[in-house]
Amino acid sequence: MSNAINYDALDVADEAEVVVVGGGPGGLCAAVAAAEEGADVLLIERYGFLGGMATAGLVNPFMPWVAGGKPIIRGLFERITGRLDEYGGWGGPRQPSAFDEEMFKFVAEDFCAEAGVRLQLHTMLADVDTADEAITSIATLSKSGLRQVHGEIFIDGTGDGDLAAWAGAEVEIGREEDGHCQPMTLCFRMMNVNIEAMPSRQEINELYDAAKERGEIDNPRENVLKFFTTHDRQVHFNTTRVVMHDATNAEDMTDAELIGRRQVRQMVRFLVDHVPGFEEAWLEEMAPQIGIRESRRIMGDYLLTVDDVLEAHKFDDGIARGSYSVDIHNPAGTGTVIKRLPPGEAYDVPYRCITPRGFDNLLIAARCISCDHAAHSSMRVMPIVMAIGEAAGCAAEMALEEADVRSVDVDALREKLVDRGASIYGLSEE
Numbered sequence: 001m002s003n004a005i006n007y008d009a010l011d012v013a014d015e016a017e018v019v020v021v022g023g024g025p026g027g028l029c030a031a032v033a034a035a036e037e038g039a040d041v042l043l044i045e046r047y048g049f050l051g052g053m054a055t056a057g058l059v060n061p062f063m064p065w066v067a068g069g070k071p072i073i074r075g076l077f078e079r080i081t082g083r084l085d086e087y088g089g090w091g092g093p094r095q096p097s098a099f100d101e102e103m104f105k106f107v108a109e110d111f112c113a114e115a116g117v118r119l120q121l122h123t124m125l126a127d128v129d130t131a132d133e134a135i136t137s138i139a140t141l142s143k144s145g146l147r148q149v150h151g152e153i154f155i156d157g158t159g160d161g162d163l164a165a166w167a168g169a170e171v172e173i174g175r176e177e178d179g180h181c182q183p184m185t186l187c188f189r190m191m192n193v194n195i196e197a198m199p200s201r202q203e204i205n206e207l208y209d210a211a212k213e214r215g216e217i218d219n220p221r222e223n224v225l226k227f228f229t230t231h232d233r234q235v236h237f238n239t240t241r242v243v244m245h246d247a248t249n250a251e252d253m254t255d256a257e258l259i260g261r262r263q264v265r266q267m268v269r270f271l272v273d274h275v276p277g278f279e280e281a282w283l284e285e286m287a288p289q290i291g292i293r294e295s296r297r298i299m300g301d302y303l304l305t306v307d308d309v310l311e312a313h314k315f316d317d318g319i320a321r322g323s324y325s326v327d328i329h330n331p332a333g334t335g336t337v338i339k340r341l342p343p344g345e346a347y348d349v350p351y352r353c354i355t356p357r358g359f360d361n362l363l364i365a366a367r368c369i370s371c372d373h374a375a376h377s378s379m380r381v382m383p384i385v386m387a388i389g390e391a392a393g394c395a396a397e398m399a400l401e402e403a404d405v406r407s408v409d410v411d412a413l414r415e416k417l418v419d420r421g422a423s424i425y426g427l428s429e430e
């Protein structure tokens with residue numbers, strides 16, 4: 001992909017000290033943190049709003065960010081949930097960690113505006129130009145055509161690792177045995193549900209099994225995964241399952257959206273016709289895009305392993321923490337594997353996982369950090385990715401002087417994160 005375009009022929013749309021591509025939970029936090037630390041930051045996002053899976057994927061709620069009853073992810077995550085609360089978009093009576101995705105869009109934009117992050121929405125990364133182990137320019141495609149953007153430090157917040165992969169970084173995809181990633185899921189919401197009348201989880205699953213046996217639902221998922229939301233009478237479904245499709249392939253993504261919508265249609269019929277409480281309910285919304293759990297992982301100076309996660313390893317260069325289980329939805333069919341950390345424990349994400357090998361001016365602030373397939377299934381959840389994003393943003397600002405992400409004094413970075421209110425093992429007051 002790199003150098004496929006004649007950059008001399010492209011207009012320069014913009015330039016910034018730190019260029020972040022992708023405004024999901026990771027890229028958003030990276031952009032805000034870098035700007036708050038004093039860098040001139042441009043955030044490029046393909047949609048007309050920020051939030052990534054939190055908004056475009058309708059993913060909810062935040063998975064747990066505590067260990068032993070204490071928060072292990074704080075900093076920007078805490079400030080963002082605090083602002084969601086202020087805007088009336090945080091928590092529900094049945095789901096305390098639910099958030100309102102429309103409020104998330106307001107919060108994300110307000111944090112960017114307050115920090116001075118410049119936005120280029122409706123703009124897709126199209127190509128990456130490199131020289132001497134550095135990204136020199138990127139090409140973007142928008143209604144303004146093909147243009148280029150210059151930067152000193154680049155941050156990949158695309159989730160899929162488009163920026164790093166197209167720059168030529170070393171990439172792994174999926175599980176070791178066959179390269180399949182975790183399945184995609186098109187999330188949807190039902191409204192006007194009589195929640196009090198809903199049967200138990202087990203009864204709903206029995207009804208679901210019966211509908212599958214009758215051939216009314218064609219979905220490899222083993223049960224109905226649902227959550228309550230910030231709104232009364234609304235139920236969120238994370239239940240469709242599209243397996244063995246590649247999120248970095250346009251044909252696969254097209255097919256996946258169609259399969260996902262077919263499953264939603266079947267699920268809606270099933271709920272309204274067969275599940276008490278849904279008689280008067282309607283399909284309120286499908287996510288604007290099918291949810292991507294996993295795609296590329298960008299190989300960096302350290303590979304976080306599933307043993308690191310399950311044994312709650314700590315690292316001298318830990319820049320974020322996680323306590324979420326290994327949670328692998330079967331990449332090829334039915335079933336979900338859950339493996340928990342020891343009670344009360346959390347693992348560190350090392351700085352070296354966000355520094356892709358072979359590049360001086362590139363950092364990762366997304367789910368595509370350097371880790372194995374099973375470790376990814378834990379670190380991918382939004383609070384952990386947001387903590388990684390905040391660290392990446394601070395590191396980017398610190399790397400500006402030498403235009404080298406390996407010049408960052410990691411002890412100073414960790415101290416800075418603590419000063420910002422983040423939780424760093426061994427440094428933060430627990």
Ligand SMILES: Cc1cc2nc3c(=O)[nH]c(=O)nc-3n(C[C@H](O)[C@H](O)[C@H](O)COP(=O)(O)OP(=O)(O)OC[C@H]3O[C@@H](n4cnc5c(N)ncnc54)[C@H](O)[C@@H]3O)c2cc1C
Pocket residue numbers: 021022023024025026027044045046047050051052053054056057059060061062063123124125126157158159160162184185186187238290291292293365366367368380381382383385
């Ligand atoms: C179905 C599903 C259910 C999940 N459930 C939960 C849950 O309950 N709780 C939880 O905490 N986590 C959950 N997760 C995980 C979590 O949502 C994601 O792992 C997390 O959002 C990853 O954040 P990110 O910033 O890395 O990527 P994303 O959220 O994917 O954001 C990437 C951003 O980059 C933009 N982008 C991508 N490519 C380009 C490009 N080429 N040019 C410009 N912009 C680009 C996208 O539009 C997007 O805004 C779930 C994920 C899925 C898919």
